[in-house]
Amino acid sequence: MWILGSILIVTSLLVLYLKYRVVLAGEKCKGKIVGIVDQYAGYSVGGVNVKKHAYIVKIKNKKYYTAHGCLFLSLGKKKIGKEIFVFKNEKYGNEVFKCFDFRIEIVAFLVFLSGVFIIYTGLR
Numbered sequence: 001m002w003i004l005g006s007i008l009i010v011t012s013l014l015v016l017y018l019k020y021r022v023v024l025a026g027e028k029c030k031g032k033i034v035g036i037v038d039q040y041a042g043y044s045v046g047g048v049n050v051k052k053h054a055y056i057v058k059i060k061n062k063k064y065y066t067a068h069g070c071l072f073l074s075l076g077k078k079k080i081g082k083e084i085f086v087f088k089n090e091k092y093g094n095e096v097f098k099c100f101d102f103r104i105e106i107v108a109f110l111v112f113l114s115g116v117f118i119i120y121t122g123l124r
Contacts, residue, residue, distance in 0.1 A: 001122025008115030012108040019067070019104050022097055026089035031057035031064065031096070033084060036076050039065065055079070057086055057096055064088060064096045068103060 035056040040049050053076055054069035066086070070076025086096040 002119045005115040005117075005119035005122065008111050008118065012112040012115065015104060015108045015111075019097055022089045022092050022095075023087045026087040026092075026097075028099065029059050029086055029088055029096075030083055031059040031086050033079050033082055034058045034063070035080060036069065036073065037065065055084075057084065059086070059088065059096075062094075064094045067095050067097050068101070 033055050036053050037056055038051050039054050040051055052069055053071075053073050055066040055076070057064045057066060064086070070079070085099040087099065088096040
């Protein structure tokens with residue numbers, strides 16, 4: 001059980017690393033949401049690739065995609081035309097992270113806690 005718990009803890013830290021390598025080393029920019037695009041999220045559930053609705057953010061005539069977009073397409077379309085602040089880093093591609101969006105931290109924290117709980121119950 002402690003191996004599974006360790007894997008969960010490492011996974012949660014990896015997810016935070018992937019975000020904060022852009023946030024801490026990147027620059028804060030103001031961009032305008034110009035559209036929504038369907039992208040593959042990089043993982044599959046039950047053998048089916050999962051799609052996400054990422055915002056297309058335009059910064060100085062270049063287009064970037066948000067790392068995580070909107071859950072509901074109808075609510076996301078209402079944000080088209082609004083300006084948002086994002087972190088971008090050119091060496092990590094054209095994916096940006098929205099400022100003040102803590103969904104990744106919440107998921108990483110829950111995975112971390114479940115890993116600690118599994119290790120704790122496995123040692124008892």
